[in-house]
Amino acid sequence: MASSSDSDKFEARCHKAGLKVTPQRIAVYNALIGSKEHPSADTLWRKVRKTFPNISLDTVNRTLLTLAEIGAAFIVEGSGDVKRFDGCLENHQHFRCVKCKKIIDFHHKPFDNIPVPKSISGKYTVLKKTVYLEGICDLCRKRCT
């Protein structure tokens, strides 16, 4: 799972970002990188509590957001937003701005027929395939510079 060099790297990263290295942070980080699925804050909380019985859910939440800010973790695309609906039945792809959360449609023919690997199509029924891009949109880029 987390080798000592992983921890060292993590501590170095914290220092570089001006963050303190607290036992809670290390615990949350280790729990996260030790997870294969994509845990929610709650799931992770349950996990961390085994070794850290009185850590609070808020701390886990905040720590995860902090980790995401320094690039030590990611938030799975689109999760946590409000529900969004789509009436467009044609094939199209999404670009999502991480700043303003806007979703921009685009259509790029080559993406329509990307082949699904057999390792997936054999086991699961694929209903929909999309290419999902994340980044910063033109408006937000202007705003930030």
Next chain:
Amino acid sequence: MASSSDSDKFEARCHKAGLKVTPQRIAVYNALIGSKEHPSADTLWRKVRKTFPNISLDTVNRTLLTLAEIGAAFIVEGSGDVKRFDGCLENHQHFRCVKCKKIIDFHHKPFDNIPVPKSISGKYTVLKKTVYLEGICDLCRKRCT
């Protein structure tokens, strides 16, 4: 926007699914397919209220879920879920089961370097690109048959 044939098709679809064709449903449906972005229930509600001043937000919400069930609308991938975190820094793709909401990682080399169309890369800063598949996982498929 919505031609009469669109409406006809929609009504036919409702009948087929055993749903009643109510003015509210038609209004919500038309508002949805008349939207280019990916509106949230709230956004759509504001829109529908212009022509239907006393429709309730709940109805919009329920109608959208119903539409999603009969396949007349889609819920944008992953939205509405709780936040999920990802400690895996390597390139990988996600498959999400629409039944149990589980996210399964997979890695398919050809997807790592999919080219971003110039129409996007010229205008936006792309930070992350993922191929997002949605469908039914093996366990849920067994459960449903």
Next chain:
DNA sequence: CTCTGTGCAAACACTTTGCAGCTAA
């Protein structure tokens, strides 16, 4: 006429915020 759909309001789940005490540096 019957049964589904609607509108309202309360309940819920998850996230964010504010603050006092604690702790890494």
Next chain:
DNA sequence: TTAGCTGCAAAGTGTTTGCACAGAG
């Protein structure tokens, strides 16, 4: 010592549920 972190609790946001009435079939 002191700035930043944690834990608790309260507030906020968005979604779901229960129920009585209205309207589609």
